[in-house]
Amino acid sequence: MRTSNWRRTGVTCAAVALTAAAMTGVATAADDTEAPQAPVVSSQEYPDDSNEHDGTGSYGTFVIDSASDDVVSYRYEWMGGSQQTLTAAEPGAAVSLRWLPQTRGVTYLSAQALDAAGNVSASTTYFVRVKAGRAAVSHWDPQSNSGSGTDTGTGVTLDAQGPTGTDITSAARFDGTDEAYVTLDSAVDTAKIFSVGAWVRPDALDSDMTAVSQAGFSLGAATNSTTGAPTWSFALPTEGGGTARVTGGSPEVGEWAHLVGVYDAEQHTARFYVDGDLVGTAENTVATGGTGTLRLGAGSDTTTAHWHGLLTQVNVWDRVFVPDEITAAATRTPQRQGYWDLETAPGGRSPEFAGGDPLTLVGDASIYTGTDDCDVNPDCTPALYPMVGSGNLLLDGDGDYATTPDAVRPSDAGFSVTAHVRLDEDTATHDMTVLSQPGEHTDLFTLRYVAASRSWEAVVAHADSAGAPTTTVSAPVAPFGWGQDEFLAVVYDERADQLRLYVDYDYAADTASVTGKDTWTPTGDLQVGRSVTADGGTDYLAGEIDEVHTYAGVLDQTRLAMLRAGGTDV
Structure with a gap:
């Protein structure tokens, strides 16, 4: 038997037991091959029953004890955690540990006893059901x-x-x-x-x-x-x-x-x-x-x-x-201000998803839907299909654009804008604007293509004045060639004091500090495919734009990935 009447009676009894073993020829610890008994786990704060107990953020004590009198340590681990060891104060003594639950739900504590010879007991699993943390007092x-x-x-x-x-x-x-x-x-x-x-x-x-x-x-x-x-x-x-x-x-x-x-x-x-x-x-x-x-x-x-x-x-x-x-x-959830999927434009007006102001198409701007007869005509020319859904905004770079009075209005958390863009190499020979948000004297932001560097660039002004200081972020166009769908996002993050430009999977493609700089509330209409200047407009875009989203607040990478894939936040 591994237990005895001398268990937990102190060093003197342990010495007597050792002397008796020597006199009777009983095997020493070095010869011991019998595993100790599995430990018993108990806790007053978190008993192993079918009920939830208080709670996230509140400590509990767990006592681990084996009936075997030669146990010198215990191995334990929490579900998903690493294995730890507690040493008993003396052979056969129990150990205790303090634990702070970090989440509500069910978890478990697994424990094993070890004796002086290194024998390991069977494992005991103790389940803990944790309530949500107590409300503020x-x-x-x-x-x-x-x-x-x-x-x-x-x-x-x-x-x-x-x-x-x-x-x-x-x-x-x-x-x-x-x-x-x-x-x-x-x-x-x-x-x-x-x-x-x-x-x-x-x-x-x-x-x-x-x-x-x-x-x-x-x-x-x-x-x-x-x-x-x-x-x-x-x-x-x-x-x-x-x-x-x-x-x-x-x-x-x-x-x-x-x-x-x-x-x-x-x-x-x-x-x-x-x-x-x-x-x-x-x-x-x-x-x-x-x-x-x-x-x-x-x-x-x-x-x-x-x-x-x-x-x-x-x-x-x-x-x-x-x-x-x-x-x-x-957490501050970004508030969507506008979403235009650019699938249709009845009467030259492309509807806003939630019933807000539509995008009004100007000039020869149109909604393009790709169609072909390749399923019946082997000599057909395959059409270039829209980037998301069944339609794109098509602009020829010669005075075409779209506009809406639903302006980008930053909150004290910042703002975010996103769009899908596709350019053709033959027409991408000059600077072109994808999106811009004018104020009275300057643009709050401009997202554009820069021909000389073949890059995307976002510029944010920090006041509504002609000579306002600006911050710029930029990134190269897609390396895999022209005629591809590129997802662009501009995020102005007041909490992190950062301006970020996202291009496709590059999160973030470029970042700049805006510490100590401010945003402002613009009064002009959002421009899609051009910038507004004193002479009435410039940098018209030749290409396609799809899925325009505007937000007050900051889009995180999860939401950006969803929008890049063509999803929405509804």
């Missing part, structure tokens, strides 16, 4: 503006708009004065595990500002001690009177950002996320924390660092808000 938004102990200063107005591309419809405006505050009771002890998140939009960045604070943390904008530039900040007072401060990102006036600070008291770490991205971690952090009032718009001393800007969707959790949750909370 403190929540504030302008629509409710309520809760235990809520008090709102006169420097706060509750009628602003929330960030576009989210389901958040309202925000509060804080005017940066002593009266710009909201306070409410908080049930979170910030000396323990907690997370805090908020959507913030500064209207000024000339001083440090606190968006959310409580005894134990502050979340807001600060000045980079090295560069002097503004940065986002998550700060916690620590034992010994110090401060752990994690910073990152580049705040911009008038631009929304999603901030999340996470303090893990078990790991002694503070992590900071800006717009869903981890920007910094402070290790070996022991926060002093505390309980008390949650304050929006000012620091705990209430006299300095007043928030000047918009604020909404403030949440404080008594658990770890995990990365997937943070990404989801920070």
